[in-house]
Amino acid sequence: MAIDSRTMESARGLVANRTRSNGPDLDSGDGASLSIAAGRHGRRDAWCTAIATTLAFAAGLAIAHAVTDGFEAYTLESARRLQALRAPASVPDLALVLADDGRTRLSGMPGRVLLVDFVYTRCPTYCVALGSVYARLQRRLAPEIAAGEVRLVSVTFDPARDGPAELRAYRARHSADPAGWDLGRPARAGDVERWLAAFGVVVIPDGLGGYAHNAAVHVLGPDRKLVAILDTQDIDGIAKAARRAAGRQAVHVAAR
Amino acid sequence: MLPRVDPTRAMLLAAGLWLALVAPPVRAWLESSMALHMLAQLPLLAAIGYGIGRAWMLSRADSTAGRVLAGAQSFNAGGVTGIVAASFVMVLWMLPRLLDLARLDGVVDAVKFVSVPLAGLAVALSWPRLPLIARAVVHLEVIATLFRFGWGYLAADQRLCLAYLADDQQRAGELLLWLGALYALAITWRPMFGTAPGFIRPDPPRATGART
Numbered sequence: 138m139a140i141d142s143r144t145m146e147s148a149r150g151l152v153a154n155r156t157r158s159n160g161p162d163l164d165s166g167d168g169a170s171l172s173i174a175a176g177r178h179g180r181r182d183a184w185c186t187a188i189a190t191t192l193a194f195a196a197g198l199a200i201a202h203a204v205t206d207g208f209e210a211y212t213l214e215s216a217r218r219l220q221a222l223r224a225p226a227s228v229p230d231l232a233l234v235l236a237d238d239g240r241t242r243l244s245g246m247p248g249r250v251l252l253v254d255f256v257y258t259r260c261p262t263y264c265v266a267l268g269s270v271y272a273r274l275q276r277r278l279a280p281e282i283a284a285g286e287v288r289l290v291s292v293t294f295d296p297a298r299d300g301p302a303e304l305r306a307y308r309a310r311h312s313a314d315p316a317g318w319d320l321g322r323p324a325r326a327g328d329v330e331r332w333l334a335a336f337g338v339v340v341i342p343d344g345l346g347g348y349a350h351n352a353a354v355h356v357l358g359p360d361r362k363l364v365a366i367l368d369t370q371d372i373d374g375i376a377k378a379a380r381r382a383a384g385r386q387a388v389h390v391a392a393r
Numbered sequence: 394m395l396p397r398v399d400p401t402r403a404m405l406l407a408a409g410l411w412l413a414l415v416a417p418p419v420r421a422w423l424e425s426s427m428a429l430h431m432l433a434q435l436p437l438l439a440a441i442g443y444g445i446g447r448a449w450m451l452s453r454a455d456s457t458a459g460r461v462l463a464g465a466q467s468f469n470a471g472g473v474t475g476i477v478a479a480s481f482v483m484v485l486w487m488l489p490r491l492l493d494l495a496r497l498d499g500v501v502d503a504v505k506f507v508s509v510p511l512a513g514l515a516v517a518l519s520w521p522r523l524p525l526i527a528r529a530v531v532h533l534e535v536i537a538t539l540f541r542f543g544w545g546y547l548a549a550d551q552r553l554c555l556a557y558l559a560d561d562q563q564r565a566g567e568l569l570l571w572l573g574a575l576y577a578l579a580i581t582w583r584p585m586f587g588t589a590p591g592f593i594r595p596d597p598p599r600a601t602g603a604r605t
Contacts, residue, residue: 182470189468190477197481204491212553213493339497339555351555 207264213237214351217337218366221355225362228335233292233321236304240324243361248317250281250382251357252375255338255346257295258307267291267352268311270369274354275318277376282317286383294340295348296322306322334385336363358382403448407441414507416439424496425545427557428565432572435486435509442510446517466518475519476531482512487542489553496556536577543569 202208210216220226230244243251252274254267271289281287291308293299304320312318319335323329333340340350356365356378365378413419414437423434469475485491486505490558494501523531545553547566552559 176468179470182467185468185511186470186474189474193474193478193481197478200479201485204485204489210490212489213555214553216490339493341556341558343558349552349558 165231177253178256204245213337213339218353221363221366225358225364226364227360229331230361231332231335232324233290234301234322234324236301236308236322237315241321243357246288246290246319247285248282248355249359251290251361252287252379252380253290253292253336253355253357254352254369255294255333255336255350256291256292256307256330258299258303259295267369270305270354270372270375271318272312273372274379275312275314275377278317278373278379281380281383283322287317287379288330291320292332293320293322294333294350296326296329337366356382394512400448400451403444407444407448410437411441411506411510414441418454422503424502426564426565427492427554427561428568430492430496430557431487431542431565432568435483438485439513439516442513442515443517444513445489445510446514449514450518450521462518466522469519469522471524471527472519472522473527475515475601476523476527479515480531480534481521482508484538489546493556514551531579532576536573536580539569539573539576543567543571543573 153254203295205211206216206219210219219383228243230242232240233246234240252271254266254271268291271291274289275282278287278289282289291304293304299322304322308315308318308320331337336351336355338351340348343349352369353366354369354371354375355363356367356375358364359382364382367375367378414423414434418580420434423429441552449458449462452462454463486495486509491501491505495505496502520528543566545566546569549562549566552562554562557565
């Protein structure tokens, strides 16, 4: 394996095993000894290498910086949350078939601010928590809901099993009052993927017949931009984010 | 070290293995679990590049391949450039965010299928030129990285990868720790206990094969 370089080096009249040998002398690749022993070519190689290594290091750092959002988001979940905070993106105007009445789109939903979560009603773990969280939010944000400022929206990603009846039953399990809490399913089967992709939600089979997903509450502002993604247990944070999204935009609109 | 094989056969073997790994069913299978993704697919892809690199180094100095190699190696004195580049590639692909993206996004996966073999290739071209101290540093860093990631995945109290389940993450973390321990054992065996029990051979003897 070392033959090519060695023959070349000896052709140049250099000390073969002190320069480019790939063989067993372990110190042979040392850049310092290389530049001393190999003379002109070695020095050129050392310079080329210094430049190439610097470039490789800079490129590596730049790529690492880019794919971790400046060394802040090492997971997909933190990446989407960070994006919501730093540069809220518009969510496509997706269609939803409501459990209560007919079809609507995100832009047409009542409520300046929407709190969106994704569920499947057979879910034994997370969505039960999500359901009770929404019931609590319903009570906490009752004034905002009454004023048309905030609306809770639960979207099922299992529309084959979750019909209007299942969705209404799910809400009824958690809350006696349906006011301000809409449930719906993506209009067509293919729409589920579009809904999930728009919010950055990943659903995978949990191996027990159910699903695992990155459960969270997604705050959509009046312009239907995704402005915050919060943990489901963070009720205070969710309520605050909802009020802020409604309030800040109101000021903004008034200023215009 | 790899058994001595004909360079052409080694290249064909590597290409065949790469194609097999790219094949949708195999790809889906190896990416279906985090442990398989990290501990089978990534090492195999790197090994493919490593094999190609070793075969490349057997090429005649006056052949095109040999001249290209010599040209590339003039930017790789002491093997530094290659090791630096390969380290970035391998560490980045072990991050949960990129594991997820590789699984969920075909374009990202394509980048992985090219960059990881290139990292293996870089190691093959660089390792023999690397000074002993630098080799030790690289070994240490590999062990530390395996432990760091292993511990991180094992100790995380929630799922770090959206595309993989929590128990899969635990298993991946555990296996990374085992791999790190085995790696450390394999590396320290010779200096500590003398001749290896067969599975690590000293550096390949000079002038093996390559008389072309």
